[in-house]
Amino acid sequence: MLQLIVCIRKHVLFGYILMPYMAEYNKTTAHFTLVEQFTSKRDYFKKSPKEIQQLVKASAELSDQNIAHQFFKNTGNLKSAWDDANELKQNFVREYVDKRIDLILNVMQEKKLPLFFKDEKYANVYTDDLIELLPQKSRAVFHFNRMEDETRYFLSVRYNGKSIRLFEKAAYVLHQSPCRIIIDNRLYSFPDIDAKKLLPFILKEYVSVPKAMEEKYFKTFVLHAIRDFDVEAEGFTIETYRGNPAPVLLLEKDLQGNYAFMLQFDYPDKSWKYFEERKVSVKFQNRDDEYFFCKTFRNELFETKAIERIKELGLEFCNDQFIRITGRNQDQYVAQLGAIEWLKNNRQKLEDASIGFRQHLDKVFSLDTPELREEFSAKRDWFDLNIWVYVGSQKIPFPSLKEYILAKQREVVLPNGEIAILPEEWLARFEGVFLMAEGKYDKMRLSVQHANLLRAEEEPEDKISAEKNSPLGWQEAPTGLNASLRHYQMIGYNWMLALLQQNRGFCLADDMGLGKTIQVIAVLLHQLRTIDNQKNSDIQPGLFDEPARKTYQPNLIVVPTSLIFNWQQEIRKFAPSLTVWVHHGPARDRSLERAAKRAVILTSYSLVRNDIDLFKNIHFQNIILDESQYVKNPASKTYQALMQLSADHKLLLTGTPIENSLADLWAQMNFANKGFLHSFSYFNSNFIDPIEKDKNPRREELLKKMIAPFILRRTKEEVAPELPKLSVQVVYCEMEEDQAKLYEEEKSKVRNEILETREQASRLKMSNYVQQALTRLRQIANHPALCGYDDYPSGKYDSIIEALENVRNRKHKVLIFSSFVMHLNLFRTYFEENNLDYCMLTGETTNRQEVVERFQNNRDISFFLISIKAGGVGLNLTAADYVFIVDPWWNPAVEMQAVSRAHRIGQQQNVFVYHFITRGTIEEKIRLLQEEKTGLAKTFVNSENNIQPADLDAYLELVME
Template identity: 35%
Template sequence: MFDNLKKHDTATKNIVNKIFFKLSKDIEGYYISIVDEHNNYIENIDHHNFNKNTQDILDIIESIETENLFSISWENNDKKVYLNEHPFLLNLLKNSKILIDDNFNKLNFIDKIYDLTLVIKNNNTELTSTLYLNNNIKNFILITENCALFDNNLVFIKDIGENFENIQDLNSTFIYEEFEKFLTITYSYFNNIIIKYNNYSVENGPLITAKPLIIIEKIDKAKSLYLKLGTFIPNFDNNFIEEYNIKNIITVNDLEQKILIHDIEFFNISKELEYLLKIIVTYQRELKLKNGYFFDETLIILEEKLAREFISKELTNLLTKYQIIGTDKFKKYNIKNVKPKLITNLSHSIDFLEGDVSIQIENEIFSIFDLLSIYKKNSYITLSDGTNALINKNYIEKLERIFRKDKTKTKISFFDLPIIQDLIDEKILIDAFPKIKEIFEGFNKISSLDLQKPDINATLRSYQEYGYKWLVFLYNNNLNGCLADDMGLGKTIQTISLLSYIYPKSKKPTLIVMPKSLIYNWENEILKFNPNLYTKIYYGITRNLDNVLDAQIILTTYGTVRNDIKFLKEIDFEMIVLDESQNIKNVNSQITKAVTLLNADHKLALSGTPVENNLGELYSLFRFLNPNMFGSAEHFNNYYLLPIQRDNDKEIIKELKQKIYPFILRRTKKEVLKELPEKIEQTLFIEMNPKQKKLYEEQRDFYYTLIKEQINTKGFTKSKFFILQALNELRQIASVPENISNNAIKSSKREVLIENIKEAVSNNHKILIFSNFIKTIENICEDLKKENIKHLSMTGSTKNRQELVDEFQNNSNIKVFVMTLKTGGVGLNLTSADTIFIFDPWWNKTAEDQAIDRSHRMGQKNTVFSYKLISKGSIEEKILQLQYEKSKLFESLISDDSNSIKTLSKDDIDFILNT
């Protein structure tokens, strides 16, 4: 019955005792051949002398070669066994241990899946992209779409797709204007490539809808009009979609430092053609023409009479529905593009230029607001000679953004002056506002300002000295701004330098507002760098405003300002400083409303993340700093937020950057601290022990069923608090089941953590450990005590935080500092540590990065190693996926106080709780 399984090959077999599988390359790719120990090719081998794995490889190679004998292939005339055609061979070769290259060097498989990372860096006016394997290996070759070769090592990678042979094309140099095009092609042609560009995050962006495009190809000698239908994606070439096999559009948002991946929604081009033809037929009938037009696929040709009627009467409607290019050709029909000229008669008030503004088109004059009204109605301006004047839409929108109507006058904000120099003659601006040239040119000369060094107990680094001069320049010109240096670059000492410049000359106090965890840090920093600044704290149950008003510097919290705004708004401060100013990112919050009621001659914001999520936060920040910069929230949303976030409008992004650039000073660690050592992050996946796994699966299944029942009976909104409780319990089981099981089940993580700590301590490293649960911190401290490892711990209820920080920084005997992620995420300097453990992950990776940067900041002399501990097969692994794949969801999912869920769909629950 098994006759069909017998081998019937009667050919003489070569009996050899030792063979090798050789990896070679030709123009078609990498292939496998069989050689003996003298590098001679052999075939028809007797299999019996080899192990099962080798026999399987030989069987497969023989089978492929036999199959090739009976097939005709123009590509594979030599009948070679190519790995890109038979990638399954790699898994067998991995176990063979007898794989070699052409030079008889042994090739080893590394038992780890590597990532491909494309690192893009600014290089003066160009961008340079470099492809790395596992972040540090530059010289490698892809032999298949999921296997790479380097230094005689073979590793598996995530499948990058059929274009793998072209992967080295990504090592390239290009101008910034081609950045989005480069990224779009990269994402469309290759899979599973990680993009790294500065500190930009990579996220899913909103759906981009492709728009129909009308191309005015030509008007021929007979004045027939040639129209062609195409596809238009904003900011990309008109034929970009057709030229490349585009799957997604990638945009770069420099303001929010994000790379956004957009799906594309295409329109039905046949329906658009049908729509245009219906309109054309209507005019054809009105003109009583027999023919008048011709169409073929996407091309429409209109005879002159029909074309004139169609364009003159339909242009307004066409511009609202279609992107149109080539309108300069309409001059043959008495329709032409024009470049308007501004005519101004302006005087200046404190924050505005005001007066009369008119627009000249050809030799005709229009009031600016009459022109805007006509254009809004018709999409063109009719001149007295009957010419329909077409004005660049971007120009019109710029006028709408900049010029405001105030009764009978036209007003221009001081803050818009940098972006209208191309519209108004410079001499007119200088005459109308004498100090404008001096102020805006002064921003370019800050580094050469002749200022006495601040009277502080420290020597400023060069970039800090520039920051100090920038702050003084703003102060002396009655301007307000945001010092947005990266975490750890010394925003506090730069601010203290400014205060040392202001005092003792000023007799009014400065109010510094901050999160409560930073109160005593600020007090210590002022005492250390300039003890002559008379400082008092206004905070706590026994606070008394009358007792602190004699101080030069008053330290308080956002909560105190919110609660005491009735009294604080009556005081005239010299300056208000907001530390961690992202606390006012929500323009409608009580804290934001309270802070904007404070009165001061000068204002300063400090934040490493001035815009965390969206441009609305930028508006809220500048509403505090410079209320006249953007006007109302509606004005900002209509003219900035929506065009940028919805359409990624490059012109408006450029304009917004011009507008805010003088008033935000942003430097990153990479830019200014060239000597800062690198930060190495690793993820340690840990298997749950059987009891832990059993408990986890029971509770996961239990909650999955219960949550569905809750939603069905109570509705989704009323179930949110229960969902959050369920997720938190699963996180604790995955991390420290002792907290849920009354110590009946032990944590696998604790064992891994303590072993790593013992090794680190033995090598004289100092360690930070972050967790989200107070009980977990207690568990870890118990383990450290058992091992006689000296340590400190800190939670939200800890009062003497600065004492603990100082002790850890200065006491070489204390090796470990354990704290909650939230407590350690803001304002602490812990540079004596160079090893960090994130014991359990948080939904938002930004919070983890901030915690890590407590150590990786100015003053750090060693390479910082950060380890994230993840329980495999648990909710933690799902969190890790969400951090990268759905980070935007969870930035809105968990509110700032982490007590409530904002938005969570049923699909999201399935993703988190399903196996």
């Protein structure tokens, strides 16, 4: 019966190789006869177990022919090729051979296959040639004997507790590293030493090291031997340590320069990083010519428990071997401060877990939490701020943080050189304080107008409310007011009274149509009644009381010219006891002597500018600017004239305090509370640019917080749910064929001219040109007749006419808004040619109120043509329930003002709004631009505009796309 055996054969290059054979055992003579070499070509190969197949393949790969093919380009003579090869190539081949011998021996060990020495001369192998494969690993034992004149060193083999000296033993190396060696027909396997260290001691009993080389020898070779192997020592001492280490978290920089943690285990004589694989360390000492070695063994169980505890505290062990906060954004600055804060917050937990921590950085961070000690002393117009910051025992003045806070830098250098980390919430809380406060070092003061900047973010918003801040408490509507104020109007009325008590200017920014006018009239009437009561009071002021004011100074109400009549009518209707002087027209009083005796002087922005020498001589109780967005330009003569006026209080009324830019907000707030937002250049660099250009959310939130107490904004949806439903629909119109061709020709012409001139022309000139080009494209999209092409049709015009006829046939009224008077004239011509009654209001209309009343009261008039620039504010047109915006304006706030002429308090019908857009034209792109332009206004409180040079690129895209 055939049996698989493996034979050791000598090889001229590699010492020994292994070959499998099928052999037949003869019991009588106790020998095996080799029948044939076991190869993959034999039938029984496929029936063999997988491991045996691997063994057979590995042995085949050890053939000279295969090695020559693999490494020496099919040369027929392996010995010749080997001799010509360099050392690197030879090492590759040896490694190749060793791996296959190792695989064969491992399979033999597992399958318990017999191994024999085979003499090349004979076909038989005998039991005397059998090699015993020892099942367990052997250890090499290093013996060192330090004597007076020399140190002797030899190796022995230890197996199953027994030591075997190698000297003069018959030994054969089958595998170099790790070592597999045959000694006295037994195969020993060593896991951690190669054969080169064992072989010398087969030929010699020991190696002698002379005294002169002794210490160097002990510091190197002996030390490494003690670290990696079993050592028996004579003449010197080996001490061992198997105790627990001290785990330490190190704060250091990772490879990207970010702050991260590293875990280190400190043993008495060695520190290991947590990821290091070596488990043993040895330290050498020479104590008065006495040699000592301390061998330290790592406590892996203890280290594993420490790692688990650190994970429980929220740290993550990353692939790059550094340790970071779980889930933390690894932005460099955030990661650095996050690591410091984690260390501060978990310091006690680390100490409780006996885990130390150290900082391995180029600077030292204080782990104490900064604390504020605040003291505010209120003056009439200022808060004196006496604030100190304490970090442990270190004390620094609060103003010294200014450069850090404004630069969003949380690392502050303390007097002792350590670095303190400011709480993140301080950046938001005190940014506004430092931007708006005056003074330096420990002397700093803040205007009472900015009092809410001292409020911490977690505190409830200190929005000025009538109930909280008014010393008068909640005030009912004044007697003599011929109207019932809605609840939200009562809140607005009391809010204004509260701020007037505090001598603060403010802006009532309610949505269009919510009754800002009547709320202000109620305030003026309240002041009049209060003064009348003081006059009639029998109570005499005390010696130290401030004398009550017995005179009623006039109130100046400044409005767009088109609203003078509206205000006059509203005051006459709701508060007839308020006497009104209208300063208007060419025959107006040039002295204002009689006007100053009235309760209210009503005039226009243009007349304040023209007659400023008259107005600046009067001190007013209140100056009220209606549609205050008219004074958004601080460089205008109107604005400069208004700033010369004096009054106890300044009030702003507008539905759109921000139309184009935050510059609009500064101009109006500066009028209401001069200096509240500092100079325009300061406001521009610290708020406008950071918010509009850099999209800085922190500055945005800060500005909202600053202005919140002085702007009251309510929308229709919030406070007037009883208003009828507002439906908005976009109607897309197709151009006629000739119209579309004309539009494309004009668009190509514009593009070519821009490409030719944009590099040479200034941005201002280019802005003007682009605006003209856009206007021309808009006009063609509406109707080519607007550009002089009278014979061309218009798809939009036909769609609008059809819609207007449907509205009229169903007995509804419609407001028709356009930014082009010429566009309105096209519809006027249609109405006149078809004998249809209509009303029309443009900038040239002088009898505005008469026109409005005619439309409101005449049921036969269905159409009201209105220029969006002239009729977007101040009109009450609740008779209409349809609104047509026949061409889009740049800013939808202006369009919403137009819609609010119909959708306002007093409207009883549902309101339907239709935006007519010509498809495939500049009008579609304008609608996309509208969303961007209103984002800023919606953010702060809730726009008609020309193209500014700064906006040129955005508008160029509209033309060039």
